[in-house]
Amino acid sequence: MITLYYWTTPNGHKMTIFLEEAGLSYRLAPINIAKGEQFDPAFLAVSPNNKIPAMVDHEPLGGGDPLPLAESGAMLEYLAEKTGRFLPTDPRGKYRVLQWLYWQMAHLGPMLGQNHHFRKSAAEKIPYAIDRYEKESERLYGILDDQLAGRDYICDDYSIADMACYPWILPDNQGIDIGEFPNIARWQATMASRPGVRKAYAIADQVKADPVTEEDTRKVLYGQGRRR
Numbered sequence: 706m707i708t709l710y711y712w713t714t715p716n717g718h719k720m721t722i723f724l725e726e727a728g729l730s731y732r733l734a735p736i737n738i739a740k741g742e743q744f745d746p747a748f749l750a751v752s753p754n755n756k757i758p759a760m761v762d763h764e765p766l767g768g769g770d771p772l773p774l775a776e777s778g779a780m781l782e783y784l785a786e787k788t789g790r791f792l793p794t795d796p797r798g799k800y801r802v803l804q805w806l807y808w809q810m811a812h813l814g815p816m817l818g819q820n821h822h823f824r825k826s827a828a829e830k831i832p833y834a835i836d837r838y839e840k841e842s843e844r845l846y847g848i849l850d851d852q853l854a855g856r857d858y859i860c861d862d863y864s865i866a867d868m869a870c871y872p873w874i875l876p877d878n879q880g881i882d883i884g885e886f887p888n889i890a891r892w893q894a895t896m897a898s899r900p901g902v903r904k905a906y907a908i909a910d911q912v913k914a915d916p917v918t919e920e921d922t923r924k925v926l927y928g929q930g931r932r933r
């Protein structure tokens with residue numbers, strides 16, 4: 706059994722997508738990050754960087770005590786290794802998927818996150834910052850679109866790279882004209898039609914029933930300094 710510490714954000718969706726696709730049994734522990742629940746000491750013991758997603762695997766790979774794990778990239782890699790699914794075992798195929806997984810973790814997620822922050826969340830609209838992250842988002846969409854040309858999935862077979870990238874592709878929020886990226890649009894439709902993906906988003910809709918305001922979000926999430 707796995708306990709998934711979760712909220713309804715792109716990084717959270719990655720994990721419900723994996724768990725639903727693999728049919729693993731898990732318990733959802735919602736952590737409402739707009740209400741500050743990520744600073745609860747019990748959660749910090751699992752996720753020292755105060756971010757969702759995180760998990761505890763009560764029957765871990767290799768045996769022994771329950772395994773706490775944070776960082777969605779590491780969690781996806783761990784679950785792929787544990788189940789033997791969604792990550793090739795041959796070295797060439799495996800590292801190709803990991804290359805795109807780390808690309809998502811290092812580029813797509815952080816840059817589109819900044820795009821969202823400066824376009825939507827920041828109280829002060831700063832043209833330089835909006836322009837910078839919009840251009841970088843367009844650049845990254847272009848890289849992904851090229852990779853998807855002639856392929857159903859990012860690395861041919863469905864993998865954790867697709868699960869990591871898909872939740873971040875939100876063109877309407879990111880100032881992106883998806884018409885310019887036809888391979889992404891096609892892949893997005895394929896992803897959206899997968900039963901495991903549909904289930905993951907249905908779970909998010911249930912959890913989201915607990916609404917938060919932009920004001921709550923601003924107070925709790927932005928301007929966090931050193932934790933003492």
Ligand SMILES: N[C@@H](CCC(=O)N[C@@H](CS)C(=O)NCC(=O)O)C(=O)O
Binds near residue numbers: 778
């Ligand atoms: N690199 C981390 C990023 C996780 C992350 O940024 N989580 C956000 C929600 S998407 C969060 O928990 N924020 C709470 C906070 O900043 O206090 C991962 O991929 O797991």
